[in-house]
Amino acid sequence: MAQAAVARENAEEATEVALQTRIKAGATLEDISEMTPRYRDVLVATMAIAADLEIMTLPLDFDAIAFAPSINDRIAIASALQDEMGHAQVMFRMLEDFGFDSYHQVFERDPKNFKTFFLLEFGNLSPIDVGLGHLVGDQAGYITTCDLEQNCSFGPYSRSLRKVNFEENFHVKRGEYMIRHYMQQGPEIRKRVQERMDFWFPLGAEWFGATDDVKSRTDQLHYKIRGNSNDQLRQIWLQRLVPFCEQVGLKVPAHFDSEKGIYVLDYQMPILLNLETMKWDFRTVTWPEKLAQWKKGGPLKLPGLSRMQTELWGQDLW
Amino acid sequence: MMKKVIDRQLELGGDKPEFYEVFARRDSAEPLTHIGSVEAPNEQLAEARAWFVYDHHTWREMCIVPLSAIVTITERDSKSKVKVV
Numbered sequence: 001m002a003q004a005a006v007a008r009e010n011a012e013e014a015t016e017v018a019l020q021t022r023i024k025a026g027a028t029l030e031d032i033s034e035m036t037p038r039y040r041d042v043l044v045a046t047m048a049i050a051a052d053l054e055i056m057t058l059p060l061d062f063d064a065i066a067f068a069p070s071i072n073d074r075i076a077i078a079s080a081l082q083d084e085m086g087h088a089q090v091m092f093r094m095l096e097d098f099g100f101d102s103y104h105q106v107f108e109r110d111p112k113n114f115k116t117f118f119l120l121e122f123g124n125l126s127p128i129d130v131g132l133g134h135l136v137g138d139q140a141g142y143i144t145t146c147d148l149e150q151n152c153s154f155g156p157y158s159r160s161l162r163k164v165n166f167e168e169n170f171h172v173k174r175g176e177y178m179i180r181h182y183m184q185q186g187p188e189i190r191k192r193v194q195e196r197m198d199f200w201f202p203l204g205a206e207w208f209g210a211t212d213d214v215k216s217r218t219d220q221l222h223y224k225i226r227g228n229s230n231d232q233l234r235q236i237w238l239q240r241l242v243p244f245c246e247q248v249g250l251k252v253p254a255h256f257d258s259e260k261g262i263y264v265l266d267y268q269m270p271i272l273l274n275l276e277t278m279k280w281d282f283r284t285v286t287w288p289e290k291l292a293q294w295k296k297g298g299p300l301k302l303p304g305l306s307r308m309q310t311e312l313w314g315q316d317l318w
Numbered sequence: 319m320m321k322k323v324i325d326r327q328l329e330l331g332g333d334k335p336e337f338y339e340v341f342a343r344r345d346s347a348e349p350l351t352h353i354g355s356v357e358a359p360n361e362q363l364a365e366a367r368a369w370f371v372y373d374h375h376t377w378r379e380m381c382i383v384p385l386s387a388i389v390t391i392t393e394r395d396s397k398s399k400v401k402v403v
Binding site: 030031032033082083085086089090093094096097102103107155156159160162163166167309310311312 | 323324373402
């Protein structure tokens with residue numbers, strides 16, 4: 001009995017080493033049968049979170065449709081949401097092959113069990129937020145999914161992201177377009193954009209998760225599910241966002257460090273958002289404190305998802 | 319606000335999912351390519367869903383094939399007959 005268990009463990013270990021060697025050599029996996037249980041778990045967790053994030057955009061931008069300042073804006077938001085639901089469909093379709101029931105996952109699962117990110121868990125207050133959501137949030141998402149498309153060792157996932165990234169690029173461009181527009185509407189509007197950027201910026205910075213000194217060798221990197229670490233992805237985001245903000249006259253708590261040759265935050269992560277005042281407290285806290293805040297989530301998460309699951313929006317929407 | 323009532327039989331065709339594979343080409347010079355997959359209880363809904371989800375190009379040609387019609391050759395032992403894309 002014990003011998004059989006040891007033999008089985010050795011065989012599993014050998015399969016694991018063989019898979020890791022193949023991946024390190026640049027191999028692409030095409031089928032579930034090629035995976036070890038550990039690889040499969042990491043991949044499925046990554047895809048399941050990505051699918052949940054796509055779904056969360058629907059309750060997030062519901063209000064945005066209602067208060068869109070023009071019919072063009074309304075069409076643009078509806079179109080972006082159609083894209084996001086298409087992405088969700090692609091991801092849940094892929095998860096079906098791993099034994100998931102998409103219908104259950106979307107419509108019957110307890111909203112508490114959705115894995116969404118803090119950035120998506122606050123309602124938009126005005127069209128300015130919609131622009132910032134695209135500029136800060138879609139940008140962060142786009143950088144994450146581009147990395148997966150370029151590097152993911154599971155071929156079908158990488159290929160499925162071509163369409164996703166093709167469309168996400170438009171969302172980011174629309175954010176830039178909107179914020180450029182609002183920044184040209186005089187000092188009062190510029191001030192409002194700045195106030196909302198103060199709220200959005202740290203949310204975007206923490207989209208990429210804990211810093212590498214805390215979490216550097218994750219299984220995602222180990223198995224080449226993705227190629228860049230949290231800090232590397234955050235750096236790409238800063239490289240794109242900070243110069244744009246400087247160009248349009250928005251202040252953000254980050255700058256280019258010419259000695260290091262990289263963009264750096266003006267504060268030390270992690271920091272907490274005060275959910276009563278909705279203002280960031282820039283004093284550094286511990287990662288367990290930050291994780292607790294993420295876990296608790298923002299005010300939109302549970303009501304937004306349960307609304308998505310239970311309410312018929314049809315007539316009220318248009 | 320009206321409450322959503324989802325008829326699983328009508329929307330999904332029951333508990334056993336039916337899949338359709340989506341093929342398309344952008345122009346005459348491009349090969350007809352497998353671009354994705356949708357779940358639907360019948361051809362009409364599959365057509366609508368394929369059109370809705372895969373609208374990132376103005377396709378010159380698009381068609382769907384029921385997954386059940388596909389005969390696997392290299393993927394005989396695989397759990398998924400066709401990879402998602």
